[in-house]
Amino acid sequence: METSGQVDASKASRRMMNLMKMNSLIQLPVPAILCLLMTVSTAQSAADVNEYLSMCDASAAFAFDEQHFIVANDEDNTLRIFRVDRREPVQSFDLSGFLGIRHDGKSPEADLEGAAKLGDYYFFISSHGRDAKGRLRENRHCFFAVQVDKRENDFVIRPVGRVYKHLLDDLIMVEELKKVGLPDFYQPHVPKHEQLEPKHLGVNIEGLSASADGKSLLIGFRNPIPQGKAILIALNNPMSVVLEGLAPSFSSPLFLDLNGLGIRSIDYLSWLDRYLIIAGARDGSEKSRLFYWSGVAEGVQELGHQVLLKSWNPETFSAFPERSRIQLYSDDGTRLLENAAGEKCECKKLPEPERKRFRGLWFSLE
Numbered sequence: 001m002e003t004s005g006q007v008d009a010s011k012a013s014r015r016m017m018n019l020m021k022m023n024s025l026i027q028l029p030v031p032a033i034l035c036l037l038m039t040v041s042t043a044q045s046a047a048d049v050n051e052y053l054s055m056c057d058a059s060a061a062f063a064f065d066e067q068h069f070i071v072a073n074d075e076d077n078t079l080r081i082f083r084v085d086r087r088e089p090v091q092s093f094d095l096s097g098f099l100g101i102r103h104d105g106k107s108p109e110a111d112l113e114g115a116a117k118l119g120d121y122y123f124f125i126s127s128h129g130r131d132a133k134g135r136l137r138e139n140r141h142c143f144f145a146v147q148v149d150k151r152e153n154d155f156v157i158r159p160v161g162r163v164y165k166h167l168l169d170d171l172i173m174v175e176e177l178k179k180v181g182l183p184d185f186y187q188p189h190v191p192k193h194e195q196l197e198p199k200h201l202g203v204n205i206e207g208l209s210a211s212a213d214g215k216s217l218l219i220g221f222r223n224p225i226p227q228g229k230a231i232l233i234a235l236n237n238p239m240s241v242v243l244e245g246l247a248p249s250f251s252s253p254l255f256l257d258l259n260g261l262g263i264r265s266i267d268y269l270s271w272l273d274r275y276l277i278i279a280g281a282r283d284g285s286e287k288s289r290l291f292y293w294s295g296v297a298e299g300v301q302e303l304g305h306q307v308l309l310k311s312w313n314p315e316t317f318s319a320f321p322e323r324s325r326i327q328l329y330s331d332d333g334t335r336l337l338e339n340a341a342g343e344k345c346e347c348k349k350l351p352e353p354e355r356k357r358f359r360g361l362w363f364s365l366e
């Protein structure tokens with residue numbers, strides 16, 4: 001006689017087989033690319049690249065003035081403030097306690113992936129995905145806000161309200177997302193399923209942006225990509241969710257044609273009156289690509305001039321409106337650097353924090 005756990009696992013396996021068949025049909029073929037497409041005002045040089053120390057995987061970032069940006073790293077739970085022209089962080093703030101991270105030796109990171117400013121608050125969202133082995137990880141279900149105060153030469157990051165842990169449970173109840181199979185990519189009743197890891201058939205949220213009118217937050221999915229289109233959905237009451245504990249209210253989702261790619265980062269560029277999206281393959285098999293988005297489902301435009309970015313794969317960016325520029329930040333976790341013994345080692349595996357680094361590349365967008 002089958003136990004309830006065996007029945008759940010059996011049903012999950014059958015669903016996975018169906019999803020894999022469906023996924024092979026709905027994924028749009030995307031040709032391999034040799035360069036990142038983007039519009040720039042001038043040719044880029046080494047002078048446009050900055051290196052920043054103490055971390056490798058810049059996963060979410062936001063500029064809060066013309067000289068400083070705040071950045072999250074998906075390998076720890078620390079927010080770091082950098083001055084754009086200095087390598088070392090100005091200040092660092094470990095949010096593990098506020099986030100309620102369980103340090104049990106199993107994925108003790110929140111996997112922070114998106115950042116956005118709305119009003120006086122900076123919001124952050126984690127991936128809401130499983131780990132690489134397909135195991136559910138409560139630590140990765142975080143949506144929260146902080147305030148940044150500047151006091152003379154120091155900064156203070158103050159968490160506000162509460163950490164909301166049930167955003168994905170609410171999202172799978174949205175009728176339009178049910179129709180495209182989002183609940184099957186989550187399956188919270190199945191503790192472990194290898195096919196549900198984020199780079200295969202599991203949920204992965206990476207994009208967060210304030211809407212153009214400043215009233216809501218846009219949440220972007222890197223995975224799933226139903227029928228080859230990226231999911232973008234507005235959360236209409238983010239402040240009420242974290243400050244008052246109210247249930248989330250969503251608008252109808254949009255499905256953007258990003259040539260079969262998902263959303264890695266998104267932000268509204270006020271000086272251009274449009275959004276910039278970094279799009280990437282769900283499994284990291286292709287270089288990221290840049291798109292403009294007008295704000296309506298059909299208003300997507302891939303940036304058209306070519307710049308060759310050798311060994312560079314941007315994951316997130318900060319917008320600096322007064323400069324009319326952005327700074328793209330690299331996903332440098334697997335970049336080979338030297339350890340203290342002079343041996344080549346992946347950046348994220350370096351035991352010495354002072355040797356870890358990520359890159360920022362300046363671009364002026366037209």
